[in-house]
Amino acid sequence: MQRRQFLALSAATATAPALTGCGGEPKGFPVNIKAGFKDSGFGPESTAEEVTEGLDLSGKTMLVTGCNSGIGLETMRVLALQGAHVIGSGRTMEKASAACASVEGKATPVSLELTDFDSVLDCAEQVEELGLPLDALICNAGISGRKQKQVVNGIEIAFLVNYLSHFLLVNKLLPLVTAAPQGRIVHVSSRAAYRRTPPDGIRFNTLGESNGGFEYDSWEYYGQSKLANALFSRKWAQKLAATNATSNALHPGFIKTNIARGQGRLTEIAFDIVGPFIAKSVEEGAATTCYAAAHPQMAGVNGEFLFDSNVVSVGGDHHLENDAMADRLWNVSEEMLGSYLG
Numbered sequence: 436m437q438r439r440q441f442l443a444l445s446a447a448t449a450t451a452p453a454l455t456g457c458g459g460e461p462k463g464f465p466v467n468i469k470a471g472f473k474d475s476g477f478g479p480e481s482t483a484e485e486v487t488e489g490l491d492l493s494g495k496t497m498l499v500t501g502c503n504s505g506i507g508l509e510t511m512r513v514l515a516l517q518g519a520h521v522i523g524s525g526r527t528m529e530k531a532s533a534a535c536a537s538v539e540g541k542a543t544p545v546s547l548e549l550t551d552f553d554s555v556l557d558c559a560e561q562v563e564e565l566g567l568p569l570d571a572l573i574c575n576a577g578i579s580g581r582k583q584k585q586v587v588n589g590i591e592i593a594f595l596v597n598y599l600s601h602f603l604l605v606n607k608l609l610p611l612v613t614a615a616p617q618g619r620i621v622h623v624s625s626r627a628a629y630r631r632t633p634p635d636g637i638r639f640n641t642l643g644e645s646n647g648g649f650e651y652d653s654w655e656y657y658g659q660s661k662l663a664n665a666l667f668s669r670k671w672a673q674k675l676a677a678t679n680a681t682s683n684a685l686h687p688g689f690i691k692t693n694i695a696r697g698q699g700r701l702t703e704i705a706f707d708i709v710g711p712f713i714a715k716s717v718e719e720g721a722a723t724t725c726y727a728a729a730h731p732q733m734a735g736v737n738g739e740f741l742f743d744s745n746v747v748s749v750g751g752d753h754h755l756e757n758d759a760m761a762d763r764l765w766n767v768s769e770e771m772l773g774s775y776l777g
């Protein structure tokens with residue numbers, strides 16, 4: 436990729452509308468290839484097939500959550516195409532089975548409903564029973580912020596689905612990741628993690644029923660859940676530093692998928708109209724995930740944030756590297772999960 440092209444994308448998408456959750460603010464978050472990392476050669480228009488071209492992933496097992504739609508489906512399709520055995524999760528076995536049957540190569544369905552911790556534990560068991568190390572654990576499933584605040588079992592739904600249940604899943608499956616020669620945890624975060632959070636990052640007093648005295652803003656809730664993904668990745672990277680395993684987070688781009696569901700009909704219609712003009716294709720949208728999960732250039736790369744299949748640094752005022760917040764998030768997550776963590 437041309438560095439100019441990369442920077443142009445950053446500038447262009449910064450003007451994307453707020454409904455994407457990927458832009459909307461004027462400026463202030465310059466994204467550049469991180470010092471010490473070479474241009475990967477890929478960019479915003481690279482597809483998942485292109486970033487994995489020529490790779491032989493046979494013998495590798497990779498789990499993708501949310502395999503039946505959007506970025507997750509394309510990620511599964513391409514990883515399986517290149518020879519990986521993909522374990523694909525869907526909210527029901529029927530959805531996962533249909534998605535797995537739709538791709539060429541080996542794909543095994545598992546059920547995972549992220550609003551239900553029992554389902555997360557059951558999913559972890561289904562995966563453990565396969566008896567395979569995990570070369571990649573891709574936390575992809577997610578929802579946008581809801582039009583109105585929605586709380587399930589006392590936990591705000593975007594935080595629950597996008598982050599907290601993945602926290603439980605990763606903790607349960609970690610032994611399988613570290614059993615792989617170079618297991619990779621990949622967290623599909625978003626640029627909303629720095630563009631759309633409240634100014635103070637995660638508002639811990641809004642994770643339950645309470646709005647903490649603030650007006651409800653669905654994108655701020657989405658943003659803080661995606662910041663949680665990034666901080667969770669950072670924390671794992673620190674914990675895994677002495678191992679061969681790695682943990683990285685990424686922004687996939689703005690892609691017209693089903694992600695706007697739940698934002699209300701008007702937003703969905705706007706998404707449908709605007710999307711085709713400014714969005715990446717799904718094939719492009721899955722590239723950064725596949726690059727992080729499978730590309731040899733990512734071997735040993737740990738604790739980074741990726742954008743357009745490159746390791747980047749994000750400038751400006753944000754919380755992506757806020758270790759105190761990451762520590763607090765970890766402790767709060769453990770408390771919220773209680774006995775589910777075992």
Ligand SMILES: NC(=O)c1ccc[n+]([C@@H]2O[C@H](COP(=O)([O-])OP(=O)(O)OC[C@H]3O[C@@H](n4cnc5c(N)ncnc54)[C@H](OP(=O)(O)O)[C@@H]3O)[C@@H](O)[C@H]2O)c1
Binds near residue numbers: 455691692693694
């Ligand atoms: N599209 C973008 O522009 C964009 C930008 C930045 C980040 N992302 C992130 O990319 C990831 C994938 O999103 P996408 O754009 O591909 O959206 P999508 O097409 O809506 O796919 C989301 C996936 O997550 C699953 N999911 C939703 N709620 C779930 C739950 N309660 N339990 C289990 N699975 C659940 C969905 O299953 P069902 O189909 O059964 O609901 C679906 O498989 C998300 O983490 C999103 O935040 C997307």
